[in-house]
Amino acid sequence: MNRRALALMTTIFAAAGCALAAPDDSYSVEEVVADISSGDSRLDGKVVAIHGWLGECGGLNCAIYPSLEDARLVAGGPDTDEWYAAMDRGLAIGGEIEFDLIAGPMQFSEVVVYGEVNDSWRKPPDENGTKYGCLDRCDDIKPRSIRLILN
Secondary structure (H helix, E strand, O other): OHHHHHHHHHHHHHHHOOOOOOOOEEEEEHHHHHOOOOOOOOOOOEEEEEOOOOOEEEEEEEEOOOOOHHHHHOOOOOOOOHHHHHHHOOOOOOOOOOHHHHHHHOOOOOOEEEEEEOOOOOOOOOOOOOOOOOOOOOOOOOEEEEEEOOO
């Protein structure tokens, strides 16, 4: 393939919200989970690129997982030890209907989510033993955009 054709294809994919691969400076889901669970997050409040597998996205649920298997397991329903472990390995994506409309067709696909990291829901308990939690759609990531990774 010549350079001109490759440049044109890259431009088309970028404009369509697609990427050929995750950016070199993107973080894996595992790296972000470890960081925001540490109690001394260096990513909290920063806008970063995170690559992983998008699970169901709509209503009170939207998350990115380290594997397609985890995304599918969580979508299958709760109340097993494996389900809870898969949930813990994922990052909840906050958002509004506009994000869900863009992300919806990308469910169960490899993606890059660009957004602000929020460690509020994963911090260890404070000195008084207080731990914060989230019952509905949490925002480990406050999304700005999402791109489908084409493999």
